Amino acid sequence: MSVEAAAGIPASRPGGRYRWRVCAMLLAATTINYIDRQVLGVLAPFLQDEIGWNEIQYGYIVTAFQAAYAIGLLCAGAIIDKLGTRIGYAIAIAVWSVAAMSHALAATVVGFILARFFLGLGEAGNFPAAIKTVAEWFPRRERAFATGIFNSGSNIGAIVAPLMVPIVAVAWGWQAAFLVTGVLSATWLATWLLWYRAPEQQPRLSSSELQWIRSDPPETAVRVPWARIVRFRQAWAFVAAKFLTDPIWWFFLFWLPKFLHSEYGLTLTGLGLPLVVIFVMADVGSIAGGWLAGRFIKLGWSVNRARKGAMLVCALCVVPIVFAVRADNLWVAVALIGLATAGHQGWSANVFTLTSDMFPRHAVGSVVGMGGFAGAVGGMMIATFVGFLLHTTGSYVPVFLMAGSAYLVALLVVHLLAPRLEPARLETIPQERPAA
Template sequence: MAARLGRYRWRVCAMLLAATTINYLDRQVLGVLAPFLQGEIGWSEQQYGYIVSAFQAAYAIGLLCAGAIVDRFGTRIGYAVAISVWSLAAMAHSLAVGVLGFALARFALGLGEAGNFPAAIKTVAEWFPRRERALAVGVFNAGSNIGAVLAPLLVPVVAATLGWRAAFLFTGILSAVWLAVWLLWYRTPEAQPKLSPAELAHIRSDPPEPTVEVPWLRLLRHRQAWAFVAAKFITDPVWWLFLFWLGKFLASEYGLSLATLGLPMIVVYLMADAGSVAGGWLAGRLLARGWALNRARKGAMLACALCVAPIVLVTQVHNLWLAVALIGLAMAGHQGWSANVFTLPSDLFPRQAVASVVGIGGFAGAVGGIGMSLFAGSQLQATGSYARIFLIAGAAYGLALLVVHLLAPRMRPATLDGTGGSP
């Protein structure tokens, strides 16, 4: 059947995978170099927290704008604008000489990178029927882990050979290459001549959706939107923690150097990569076995939440690879969780509103991430201990699932023609 339908939609998914890989490679360069730039430039733990928070603040602002821009101008133009901004911002890091310079470059990078997920989620909603969306999201979301794997693999080599400034230039150039391919190649399903009629019918096999345009502020009248916002606000800070503090944690706790840091980080992100795909696959498998959407989605989210919980023990172990296993399991759980959470907007809202809902939720997640960064920086500055930080991380997912269930107990799609929405 797959051969008869065609697989063009999965080529689109591959482009989203490549964009997300570059997106995370760009932002992870600083995370890999941070333990060593900190010594060279003289950041304190709190100043590093401020630099990270500058990215997250811009990311939050950008998500509010990006979702609306993508919904208004479409995925082709919206994605192109976003990656143009983040490509230039990534290369601008090479000009930084101090805390302020890095903070400004991170702020610009956050504005551009904010467009990736609203554009990618809307593209999935345009190119995949509901029953395939969690898997498609899981596949492209795996790019966040591939980028994070490539960063410790490539960045130390480039930095050692050409200097740390060249590492930032290298990732910016990759973004520019993707942009050229996207503008030349991408079209919507109805405008893509290479798409077979059978595959187009498969993509549009869901019941017709209303074409009403809804301002994003009006979306917040719906409990379904708040379910997604809450899930992002509570759990995204944990991912930001891993993204920007993992290298520092491993370097400080286990005495790793730039040369030895790469392998543990690669193992961790490979595990996260597997978790991203597995989380999307599990939800799709449960749906295929006849589970209702509500039960399948939340069942997969529960399984992922249980994978994160053991992270509370990581500060009590003294073996590097046991710590890597616990962190990798937690990150796999987070990415599987994200594959399902990112599918909630397309489960609960029509395509026209998906990018806006993703943008609002991403804003909430980035705001939560700012709080986590400031807390982590002040906690480490005061105590040097990660214990409370990882305790919060381990408890976040169970709390988030409870809130999602209370706000959307039956996962009933929102009705956008009124002022409210049924849960």
């Protein structure tokens, strides 16, 4: 045995890569998560004729998902903390797997509302469970990279769905599209329960890799209640940014297929390539947005100037979407929408980083939870609004105008609430004493 091992000092390189298999499982789950949620969006233009719902009713169906997602975000973290990642993650994906397949049984608007509600409830557990799994399986120096890998599944899922769903629906019917994606979730669940264990209980994990995973100093678990966090303007800056801009992303996910179908007459099989181009551009934007802020910092800019400068560039990328609704050519519209989705993803990468810019690590999870809830509530509101708008006017113009301006408005609000991105001094507010 080496002197370092005898002394309990981890080697400079771990003696194994089993933790990356765990990361691959998280990537697969996140990809399936986004495939499942987007099946309805891809099929929506054609299910509208099949089921007979109107735009307002479709808005209610989307709102049901958003409402459940918001509720799930409030509850999922506590449930997963109590039950552990193996069982907590399994419960989440079991709920969304059954809910995804139950869409195939829906024949009315109410049936789709119920299916979407339980899908949103289950899918809300994915990110809390995945982030907690990364914290258990990776040392701090690798967590950001591991999180980036599994989070890329959101864009992969958004790309795979418009390619896979039309093929399945044309070959075996629209019900099969929901069943196939549900089977993917169920397969992942079975694999997870059979294969996953905590690092200390995993017999295939080498002792040197376990030592590497546990190489950080012990962390003190400190829970910061929302009641303390909401007293800081910095928290409201993040919440406002999520509330104003997350709904635009939900609009992209659930209404773009309907827009392309109604404005350009695309068939179910014709939707695939345009949607793939749009979401590939979104993936590039996610990487570029994070890189741009880092580049500005390397040039000597302050964190405040670099972060907001990158956010401004991303916000300006969304502005041209106002012309997409009047574009005579499909691919001009696709390019403008793709630029906007790229801007959103780059914006989102920087908005999430605002939390670590302004809050200590032990409070970041709570702040992110608040923002995620606000974004989901905003998604509920826009779903209902868009449904009524399209039903009464049939025009996408107001929605695209709103999308083009939302990010600049959000940036202004962030700057007014946190003009220098100064750290929140949580220690300046004493914790409330328990009652005697």
